[in-house]
Amino acid sequence: MSTALVVFRRDLRLADHPALAAACAAHASVLPVYVHAPAEDKRWRPGAASRWWLHHSLAALQGEIAAQGGQLHLARGDSFDALRRLAAACGADTVYWSRRYEPAAIVQDSRVKAALRAEGLAVESHAGNLWYEPWQLATAQDLPYRVFTPFWRKLRAQLAPVSPLATARPRAWASLPGSLPLEALGLLPTRPWAAGLAEAWRPGAAGALEQLELFADDALCDYAHGRDLPARHGTSRLSPHLHLGEITPRQIHDILLRRATGAAAGQRTPDLEPYLRELGWREFAHHLLYHFPHTPEAPFDSRFDRFDWAEDPAALARWQQGRTGVPLVDAGMRELWHTGWMHNRVRMVVASFLTKNLRQHWQHGARWFWDTLVDADLANNTLGWQWTAGCGADAAPFFRVFNPCTQAARFDPQATYLKHWLPELADLPAHLLHEPWRDPAALAARGYPPPMVDLAASREQALAAWQRIARH
Structure with a gap:
């Protein structure tokens, strides 16, 4: 009667879980384990918002396993030591996990796998969180992709509908004494700042499926247009659920495809395609991170090693606090602080403002997002910031500078989004709220700061800095 350990990491679900399904098929009992090993996450330790989500996602997974009569065993410390000890205690002969793709995680998993095998344990790693593994797609020259469109063309051609795996149910859940209480992992903030996150989100696999159903019912048919409107729930808002593997791209594709093919007459x-393409960007981000593991720390375009970034801690702090005096930027930063999330178009605007109008290093923005986003994924975060800053693969050209005023007027014409997050300006008419500095007296009366930079002048300064490196 063999027992297996299944190690949960960023795959906090029971459905469509290849590693868990394989363990259930091959063994009489399964011990589900989560090992909290903060010392192993050195450079990119999860930020505060991600840790909040992780706590509640683990609680949801505990509930799912308990509903089947099992218990998620929580441990803390070095992964190898914990897994070796647990395997010995329950008599397990095999350890299963889902693969991770971040550079440090690959090194760590390779170390633990070799050490466990040296102890006589079998170790099986499985895919599960992407449509395709990063090494499975290559150009005609057998090179990694650097541009999204041909990458997506190749991926889309191979994207045949595949039914996701059913919820795994082992013949028996193994259990051991000594599991830590969830609170002992220390994931929750010590200060009560997370109330807005709790209002906005329901972590866990059930919450992910609920959010997908809401998206399919409400926003999917108008996604190509509605995704650009920050005042609407026009996006799927599944990114934090995908980040911790509470739902998979295969599940999303299957459910949406069944919705599309099952539409009743007259519906x-x-x-x-527009939404699947966005999921394709997530795949592309992981493809880039796997093949170019230096990019979280260095620009993909090495010319930017010479770029004249303007180090200004005071300017960075105003951007972080949503006190730049530019309404769309400030609204986005306040949404981020309150909910742990920001609309994707607004993310591009605030990133452009930081890296181009303020000329602050893109890594400052990446670090702030890493700490405050509930969906802080290293691959997506790196791609997004380098794309907007102009130094990444398939990046927006540096001379593309998002104008926050025209973006607000185009995508939030009634200023609904701005008024929600900038209540001190909510009584202003929309046309003035898009550019409130046109009425300095109104700003002063409402305690809202004037813009910290002139948008046109700062744009020209950024372009001049770009020209200095582009000539070489």
Whole structure:
């Protein structure tokens, strides 16, 4: 009667879980384990918002396993030591996990796998959180992709509908004494700042499926247009659920495809392509991180090693606090602080403002997002910041500088989003709220700061700095 350990990391679900399914098929009992090993996350230790989500996602997974009569065993410390001890205690002969793709995680998993095998344990790693592994797609020259469109063309051609795996149910859940209480992992903040996160989100696999159903019911048919409107729930808002593996791209694809093919007569059939393409960007981000592991720390375009970034801690602090005096930027930063999330178009605007109008290093922004986003994924975060800063693969050209005023007027014409997050300006008419500095007296009366930079002048200064490195 063999027992297996299944190690949960960023795959906090029971459905469509290849590693867990393999363990259930091959063994009489399964011990589900989560090992909290903060010392192993050195450079990119999860930020505060991600840790909040992780706590509640683990609680949800505990509930799912308990509903089947099992217990998620929580441990803390070195992964190898914990897994060796647990395997010996329950008599396990095999350890299963889902693969991770971040550079440090790959090194860590390789170390633990070799050490466990040296102890006589079998170790099986499985795919599960991407459509395709980062090494499975390559150009005609057998090189990694650097541009999204041909990458997506190749991926889309291979994206045949595949039914996700059913919820795994082992013949028996193994258990051991000594599991830590969830609170002992120390994931929750010590100060009560997370109330807005709790209002906005329901972590866990059930919450992910609920959010997907809401998206399919409400926003999918108008996604190509509605995704750009920050005042609407026009996006899927699944990114934090995907980040911790509470749902998989295969599950999303399957559910949305069944929705599209099952539309009743007279109902509008949704076009899935715009949304599937966005999931493709997530795959591309992991592809880039795997093949170019230096990019969280260095620009993909090495010319930017010479770029004249303007180090200004005071300016960075105003941007972080949503006190730049530019309404769309400030609204986005306040949404981020309150909910742990920001609308994707607004993310591009605030990133452009920081890296181009303020000329602050993109890593400052990446670090702030890493600490405050509930969906702080290293691959996506790196791609997004380097794309906007102009130094990444398939990046927006540096001379593309998002104008926060025209972006607000185009995508939030009634200033609904701005008024929600900038209540001190909510009584202003929309046209003035897009550019409130046109009425300095109104700003002063409402305690809102004037813009910290002139948008046109700062844009020209950024372009001049770009020209200095572009000539070489």
